[in-house]
Amino acid sequence: MKLKKTTSPFLQQVREAIRTKHYSISTERAYLDWTRRFILFHGKRHPLQMGETEIGEFLTYLAVQRNVAASTQNQALNALVFLYRNVLGQSLGENINGVRAKKPRKLPVVLDKQEIRSLLRNVDGNYWLPACLLYGSGLRLMECMRLRVQDLDFSHRAILVRNGKGGKDRVVTLPDGLLRPLQQHLAGGSGFAP
Secondary structure: OOOOOOOOHHHHHHHHHHHHOOOOHHHHHHHHHHHHHHHHHOOOOOHHHOOHHHHHHHHHHHHHOOOOOHHHHHHHHHHHHHHHHHHOOOOOOOOOOOOOOOOOOOOOOOOOHHHHHHHHHOOOHHHHHHHHHHHHHOOOHHHHHOOOHHHEEOOOOEEEEOOOHHHOOEEEEOOHHHHHHHHHHHOOOOOOOO
């Protein structure tokens, strides 16, 4: 759900607080949306007039009425904790009462080598190299999208990830099998050969 183009002065204040912390644009959008939903849920009351009880009621609503996943409910809670700590300057107690969404008990699905090969063979041209980088180097999607030529170190078989999640830099492995396709791509050829 997107925010309206004309945001209230309060939501603009929240946006500025998020930006001073250098959070990603996706986090900014999510936190603003959760703040707006929280305010609307409580009849447009200002957050200064509310506290832990209202946060607990909102979290219960998300779990019981909206049946959201535990990770979604946690994101909403994190947004509200940010709002109270960093925008309103109020600390919240350790235990915010509310019904917590249940975490699903599932084993992670892991593809075997043959399934990965099959998957990558079926990825279309321009997406093949980024898909291989995501899988082979463990890059996150936005890290791959922001990758620059100067971040590739062919001699050390490394990729420098700048300003990754949490604003941190890190180095990941450049898979041997992607050296030639990357070099071909940089030389102007397609370099996409599954």
